[in-house]
Amino acid sequence: MARAAVPGGLSPRLVWRAARLVEFRDETPSARTLVFDVPDWPGHLPGQHVDVRLTADDGYSTQRSYSIATPADGSRVVLTVQLVEDGEVSPYLTETLSVGDVIELRGPVGGWFVWRSADPAPVLLIGGGSGIVPLMAMIRARRAAGSKALFRLIYSARTPEDRYYADELRTRVRDDFGLDVSYVYTRKTPEGWPLPPRRLGVADVNNGGWPPDFQPACFVCGPTGFVEAVADILIALGHDARRVKTERFGPSGT
Amino acid sequence: MRLPPGQYLTEDFPVLTAGPTLRVPTDTWEFVIITEAGEKHRWDWKQLMALPSERPTVDLHCVTKWSKLRTDWQGVSLDVLLDGVDTAADYAMVHSYGGYTTNLPYEDLRNGQAWIAYKFDGEDLTPEHGGPARLLVPHLYLWKSAKWVRGITLTDEDSPGFWESAGYHDYGDPWREQRYQGD
Numbered sequence: 001m002a003r004a005a006v007p008g009g010l011s012p013r014l015v016w017r018a019a020r021l022v023e024f025r026d027e028t029p030s031a032r033t034l035v036f037d038v039p040d041w042p043g044h045l046p047g048q049h050v051d052v053r054l055t056a057d058d059g060y061s062t063q064r065s066y067s068i069a070t071p072a073d074g075s076r077v078v079l080t081v082q083l084v085e086d087g088e089v090s091p092y093l094t095e096t097l098s099v100g101d102v103i104e105l106r107g108p109v110g111g112w113f114v115w116r117s118a119d120p121a122p123v124l125l126i127g128g129g130s131g132i133v134p135l136m137a138m139i140r141a142r143r144a145a146g147s148k149a150l151f152r153l154i155y156s157a158r159t160p161e162d163r164y165y166a167d168e169l170r171t172r173v174r175d176d177f178g179l180d181v182s183y184v185y186t187r188k189t190p191e192g193w194p195l196p197p198r199r200l201g202v203a204d205v206n207n208g209g210w211p212p213d214f215q216p217a218c219f220v221c222g223p224t225g226f227v228e229a230v231a232d233i234l235i236a237l238g239h240d241a242r243r244v245k246t247e248r249f250g251p252s253g254t
Numbered sequence: 255m256r257l258p259p260g261q262y263l264t265e266d267f268p269v270l271t272a273g274p275t276l277r278v279p280t281d282t283w284e285f286v287i288i289t290e291a292g293e294k295h296r297w298d299w300k301q302l303m304a305l306p307s308e309r310p311t312v313d314l315h316c317v318t319k320w321s322k323l324r325t326d327w328q329g330v331s332l333d334v335l336l337d338g339v340d341t342a343a344d345y346a347m348v349h350s351y352g353g354y355t356t357n358l359p360y361e362d363l364r365n366g367q368a369w370i371a372y373k374f375d376g377e378d379l380t381p382e383h384g385g386p387a388r389l390l391v392p393h394l395y396l397w398k399s400a401k402w403v404r405g406i407t408l409t410d411e412d413s414p415g416f417w418e419s420a421g422y423h424d425y426g427d428p429w430r431e432q433r434y435q436g437d
Contacts (some may be wrong), residue, residue: 014435014437037263064319088262108381112417228275241274246274248269
């Protein structure tokens with residue numbers, strides 16, 4: 001059911017809003033960051049997502065959910081979308097949508113998988129593939145808020161070329177005091193990497209994470225198998241299940 | 255067309271949970287219904303298995319947009335469990351191992367609409383999908399079908415569960431696309 005946006009966002013309803021693409025950049029050969037201008041956007045917390053709706057000329061419409069990649073910044077809503085070859089929505093968003101084009105979105109959605117900048121507890125972020133997106137929003141929000149909370153990110157990617165935000169993460173590790181990042185490669189490693197490609201394991205979480213005694217807030221995001229494995233590792237290492245928040249992708253992550 | 259608005263079809267069975275998967279052993283498992291008068295009705299795993307079961311074939315609709323059609327379950331109808339329960343409650347709060355909760359009207363648990371399901375596709379329900387037993391209320395979005403179910407509290411007043419407190423709809427009818435509060 002189509003609904004017009006309520007100016008000023010006075011309604012608590014999640015209304016569909018017109019989102020105009022103002023800028024894009026490619027993160028990898030198959031992932032694109034899309035910067036939208038959404039008038040009257042009510043703001044959001046890092047970790048939340050939006051529903052995107054596309055409607056064809058014949059009236060057929062379809063929806064998908066995407067995590068927001070940046071902290072709240074006025075009317076800006078930034079998504080990073082992974083191309084899924086046989087997907088229905090992601091090919092349009094990553095290959096066809098042009099600057100000036102308008103799509104519909106609504107949100108923010110999800111009040112559980114969020115980091116609040118007032119929380120001083122150490123944070124452990126573990127992302128697989130495009131699961132980095134909501135975690136990056138938290139890393140960016142930390143910097144934007146001047147938070148001193150200690151952050152560690154473990155990022156599992158298929159190859160070095162599949163990493164999102166590679167340059168920015170390098171810069172942030174240098175400049176954002178209290179942020180550490182470690183990588184796991186599942187298909188191909190960089191030149192000279194000390195380990196063969198493999199799935200993230202207990203040692204990676206042990207070395208790249210926080211001891212359970214620190215009671216970190218843990219955020220795990222990625223494909224289902226990845227999240228299942230990582231959450232099990234965290235519990236086995238002694239982390240409190242209530243401190244482990246997960247976001248699992250649906251069938252394809254589109 | 256059997257797809258509710260805004261849904262797309264999947265052949266997979268995706269997993270969506272707010273936290274780690276729980277492993278609940280059946281030897282300590284129990285299911286408890288507590289009425290609005292505080293009366294408790296308790297079943298252990300053996301007692302649940304001894305109750306007559308049904309094999310519903312139902313469509314699943316997840317609020318994250320995927321739908322999976324004609325899924326095959328086995329479980330005990332809530333009608334069987336509630337028949338001996340003296341209640342005039344209007345609402346139910348479903349509780350899971352691990353602390354998850356979800357609310358729904360009492361009448362949505364009755365008349366062949368809800369089951370405590372323990373088999374999927376003829377196999378024991380895996381922990382990822384809520385085993386050993388989950389609530390199955392397929393006419394509502396799937397977050398209402400609480401995984402790792404451990405009990406239901408019957409109440410006169412409605413109050414929001416886990417996702418309902420986080421902005422999701424109190425009722426969650428996929429055919430009316432009641433995803434979020436206000437829909």
